[in-house]
Amino acid sequence: xxxxxxxxxxxxxxxxxxxxxxxxxxxxxxxxxxxxxxxxxxxxxxxxxxxxxxxxxxxxxxxxxxxxxxxxxxxxxxxxxxxxxxxxxxxxxxxxxxxxxxxxxxxxxxxxxxxxxxxxxxxxxxxxxxxxxxxxxxxxxxxxxxxxxxxxxxxxxxxxxxxxxxxxxxxxxxxxxxxxxxxxxxxxxxxxxxxxxxxxxxxxxxxxxxxxxxxxxxxxxxxxxxxxxxxxxxxxxxxxxxxxxxxxxxxxxxxxxxxxxxxxxxxxxxxxxxxxxxxxxxxxxxxxxxxxxxxxxxxxxxxxxxxxxxxxxxxxxxxxxxxxxxxxxxxxxxxxxxxxxxxxxxxxxxxxxxxxxxxxxxxxxxxxxxxxxxxxxxxxxxxxxxxxxxxxxxxxxxxxxxxxxxxx
Numbered sequence: 001x002x003x004x005x006x007x008x009x010x011x012x013x014x015x016x017x018x019x020x021x022x023x024x025x026x027x028x029x030x031x032x033x034x035x036x037x038x039x040x041x042x043x044x045x046x047x048x049x050x051x052x053x054x055x056x057x058x059x060x061x062x063x064x065x066x067x068x069x070x071x072x073x074x075x076x077x078x079x080x081x082x083x084x085x086x087x088x089x090x091x092x093x094x095x096x097x098x099x100x101x102x103x104x105x106x107x108x109x110x111x112x113x114x115x116x117x118x119x120x121x122x123x124x125x126x127x128x129x130x131x132x133x134x135x136x137x138x139x140x141x142x143x144x145x146x147x148x149x150x151x152x153x154x155x156x157x158x159x160x161x162x163x164x165x166x167x168x169x170x171x172x173x174x175x176x177x178x179x180x181x182x183x184x185x186x187x188x189x190x191x192x193x194x195x196x197x198x199x200x201x202x203x204x205x206x207x208x209x210x211x212x213x214x215x216x217x218x219x220x221x222x223x224x225x226x227x228x229x230x231x232x233x234x235x236x237x238x239x240x241x242x243x244x245x246x247x248x249x250x251x252x253x254x255x256x257x258x259x260x261x262x263x264x265x266x267x268x269x270x271x272x273x274x275x276x277x278x279x280x281x282x283x284x285x286x287x288x289x290x291x292x293x294x295x296x297x298x299x300x301x302x303x304x305x306x307x308x309x310x311x312x313x314x315x316x317x318x319x320x321x322x323x324x325x326x327x328x329x330x331x332x333x334x335x336x337x338x339x340x341x342x343x344x345x346x347x348x349x350x351x352x353x354x355x356x357x358x359x360x361x362x363x364x365x366x367x368x369x370x371x372x373x374x375x376x377x378x379x380x381x382x383x384x385x386x387x388x389x390x391x392x393x394x395x396x397x398x399x400x401x402x403x404x405x406x407x408x
Contacts, residue, residue, distance in 0.1 A: 017068050105167050
């Protein structure tokens with residue numbers, strides 16, 4: 001702390017010469033004049049440092065002690081500023097820089113979003129800009145509470161949002177809303193129907209009455225588990241048969257046949273890069289882009305563009321809205337090249353396998369039959385697969401049936 005105090009008030013390094021320089025030190029102690037860094041040069045000379053504002057007192061006490069004073073150095077802020085006394089342009093620039101720093105520190109230059117996993121940063125930042133908050137916003141005029149409430153109304157995907165402003169840096173802390181799980185409406189009457197044709201292998205009914213048995217062939221849309229349950233009369237009853245309705249649920253595994261087809265041309269365009277490329281450099285400040293070469297875009301023919309960016313990053317990982325960009329444009333031409341039929345076939349088979357796996361889910365493939373045809377420079381691959389899959393699907397009943405009693 002004392003080091004900073006000495007820097008702000010300034011200091012002067014003095015050389016005291018005389019027959020008895022120690023008398024000068026005694027007078028300083030009596031008068032309460034502070035000094036430090038005493039260095040004995042000889043029996044008649046020593047050096048010490050005093051505060052800049054004590055320089056005149058030091059000269060008076062040295063004269064009283066019969067010594068001479070010679071200033072040999074100094075430092076601190078006043079000395080630094082005094083060195084600009086004849087350099088008006090530099091002094092004005094220093095004052096302007098200090099004023100600019102003081103003014104710019106009131107504006108938002110960096111906005112960082114934290115706490116989001118699903119909602120992208122770009123969506124949040126765009127919505128903030130629509131509400132008038134972003135790069136260049138005057139910080140003291142921002143009402144953080146009102147801004148947070150308006151953001152939550154605009155983005156229902158968020159459950160919490162807070163804006164913390166610290167100088168030129170603004171941190172937007174968000175929490176994403178947790179989607180409520182879908183609740184089953186047990187009062188809705190549903191049948192379990194078949195999603196496609198197949199032969200039933202196994203039925204697991206969680207609720208409802210099973211309408212099919214193992215080995216039955218069913219068609220798409222046929223009821224597999226009914227919402228209507230019929231109860232036979234008990235021995236002690238008077239012969240009445242009872243029925244009830246429910247929300248039918250269950251799994252029905254069946255043997256199915258699926259056919260998938262994919263095509264690809266046997267002629268493909270290849271790229272031949274032309275000789276020479278053009279690199280354009282630009283400086284991006286917020287939304288403003290300064291290009292150092294005009295008419296840089298390549299509008300004639302095909303071209304490949306590669307953009308590299310170097311954002312200005314402060315210690316601590318804070319990225320400023322100042323980015324150096326380099327865009328390299330390379331023209332190219334396209335030529336038709338024949339594609340190997342073997343590689344095209346392997347590619348299409350891999351695509352069909354991926355599609356079939358996605359369709360079956362937890363099901364499995366029991367057998368495959370591939371058909372490959374080639375016509376008019378087009379390769380066609382067809383997959384006929386025997387599968388075991390769950391074909392059950394819940395379907396609402398068109399008209400609800402109230403529980404009733406029947407008499408034999």
